[in-house]
Amino acid sequence: MAHQSLANPVETAIPANSGALRVSRRRFAAAAAFGAPALLRQPVGAAGERVVVIGAGIAGIAAAVDLQTAGLDVVVLEARNRSGGRIWTDHRWGFPIDLGASWIHGSAPANPIWRLCRDLGLRTVRTDWDDLVVYDVDGRLLSPSQSSTDAARYRSAYRKARRWGNRQLVDTSLQDGIDFAVRTRTFSPYDQRALDFRLNFEVEQDYGEDAASLSNWWYDQDSWLGGRQDSYLVDGYGQLVENLAKNLDIRLSTVVSSVAYGAFGVRVSTNRGVQQAAYAVVSVPLGVLKANRITFSPALTRAKRGAIARLGVGTLNKLYLGFGERFWDDREAIGFQSASRGEWSLWMDLEHILGEPILMALNAATFGKALESYSNQDTLDAAMTVLRTIYGRSIPDPQAAQITRWSQDDYSLGSYSHIPLGATGRDYRILSTPSADRLFWAGEATNRKYPQTVAGAYLSGQRAAQQILELV
Template sequence: MDRKTLSGRDNFAISGIFLTHIERQQSSPPSVIVIGGGISGIAAARALTNASFKVILLESRNRLGGRVHTDYSFGCPVDMGASWLHGVCNENSLAPFIRGLGLRLYRTSGDNSVLYDHDLESYALFDMNGCQVPQQLVIRVGEMFERILKETVKVRDEHAEDMSLLQAISIVLNRNPDLRQEGPAHEVLQWYICRMEAWFAADVDTISLKSWDQEHVLSGGHGLMVQGYYPVIKTLANDLDIKLNHRVKKIVQRCNKVMVTMEDGSNFVADAAIITVPLGVLKANVIEFEPKLPEWKVSAISDLGVGNENKIALRFSTVFWPNVEVLGMVAPTSYACGYFLNLHKATGHPVLVYMAAGRVAYDIEKLSDEEAVKFVMLLLQKMLPDATEPVQYLVSRWGTDPDSLGSYSCDLVGKPADLYERFRAPVDNIYFAGEAASVDHSGSVHGAYTAGIIAAEDCRRRLLLQHGMSDLFQAVLREEMTEAMVPLQISRM
């Protein structure tokens, strides 16, 4: 609804709400509404609450965490959303919490892994006939794939216009016939492309050649959260003013205030708001802004891509699979490839998690839970004929979940380089956070967390200046537990 279309009665009612709030707040601390209860929103609310601001957090779901979701129905923690710490090092902004809580990490790759969250020796790959692919072939093709990717950098340097990574790979293979793979080697190459698509949660024909290798990855490799991410969420959210099942429909800016209207018509008013809802939700325009967001912000939201990755977790009564971290199926196309994460090796629980990205992830969401489980069990039984039926299963649907509408942001072909900066930039007293607002670490939990802290700090400074208050606070998360520099608990060193 445009401001010009409001009736005089509506304008009068809204102005009355704002004026009442202004009168109440004349001697009160600055107030902020945080929209979205994922780790970014919780981090922002935590920082501002620690700075003695009046903060309320609104979450549309009946739980906290957002795309961080640890399920306990198997009798053990299973992360159906984010599950890795990307960058197992003290420089990671989440390291102090993980260290302080004594949470264990299972390292699945070393420092040199940019595209994969597992080292090569941790795979057991099978073809469509159930024959295991020789490990030497897996390693040789992996090295060949790295050579192909290095050659794509030359293609990028030669072309002013962006193109898809798939198109660049095709150019490389046409120029270098010796890099072409045939037969079983071609199928293994497609599997590597499948794993690359999983990293971006997008298909290789949509991944930007210009941007695919520009991500800043922290040192230390990738660590699986053995006990899940929920303990981090729970600790950060302790004692915050949180309202679950509160779906935001409209945000109005007026008189240096922000009014947030719920689906049920109720309102909250504050000095500022921090929006941390997923990028997919913003792209769907389910939240109305008045006045409308400026064009530079709308185009940033529109041009940023949203990838999709889903998990089908299977709990079995016995372990019938080899003791490797990843079981993979090679095939003539990356779409037909697949892989299972072996949680038994990392956690000791008899659980396999099938992971699908891009078009495969969306196609799986078209199936019922039972059909999806049947589909992945057919793959598993081709690889391992002795596979038994699962005793329990879980299926994620991040692409069609109305509270996420995708998994995490990604770079699409031909889009401007400043999208993440424009996405995170505030619009007056409305601030933006979430993983898509992280310029250097988008798509990661620690990136989302850091974006929440940065938005809170920007908001804090503006409001203190606006209220003529001295800066007596440091909105930095320095809990007592972080002061004891105990080492991170990491297995598989």
């Protein structure tokens, strides 16, 4: 990779306009600019079969493509200065780094994202999550037999936790079930670290939330689309967005503040005026809906407001470290059994994918969110302390770094949805229900079968488009 100055290795890697990466957060004004009165008086008939899509993530883009292909007049409003939403491929190092979505979950034709990537000739590399080496808190490498024993103990506790939960008259957290499963065991500090590592690796990394908050009944009600094989997009997810969106009318830096809907159609108020149409597709992330960043008139139904309130938004953040040379294990994943669950517990080797000596740390749930309050330098220092515990004090400093802070990102306010205590899988379906046949909903949090995934978001956009096409 091109060597970068070590004077401030993290700061120099962070784009000036990158809200998700900056320590000094940019705050965007979201006040409505109501536009000319003449526009507000325009009858819906003049808008005809016009559709406003709110959000240029993969769900909004999928909806817009299908609607435009069917002959409708479509405009996409995007608050960011780029398309893609939580898909964000950065090229500042001279090769692609995915700051948001990285994997295709389900590498088979049943997955539409897999099919699209095949059709477009996008390169993928399959991820072997079993190609894992684990280190304890003191840097001791676990033997394969020890690691296998720890994994088997975790699986046994996990099965007991789920069986216990299913017997309860009310929902409990997954952590409640785990605590019950191991209640009669004498746990050494090592045993606790090993259990915590596995629970974070197997569950919390996937759902972006602590086991103590996840519903034991419902948290994993989602389905697999195209099998359980994950694949990494070598050249970045951004290529897919660019190909799908190339013929769309996307208005960037357009922040939606309110949406009015009724017999007249829809009126979408933004910082750049008002858009009027017959229908709107709302594809903003769940975190934005939970924060009430968009006002709806009339108010959304009690059922929909309840679903938004009950569903949770998790956190998964990445730290990319670029080095001059490789010093780590020749394995796809490196685990670290930290003193506190989930702290720098998972590292991915990207050299075999990108051909460059890069490590990626994945931090999820409580620690992933807490890490967002660290300064760039403190984040880097904490990461390097762990790497030097594992590989020795003589390893080099990184030459560049990229940090994400998705829970602080104004236009996502989190990474992806999950089902906490008090919610059920039905809440995804409630959120997906059209509002007065004027507002149609898309995004991963509106797909009950495939939430948390790019494929789920894409399919939800196609569903919203089809719902509109059935009315015109």
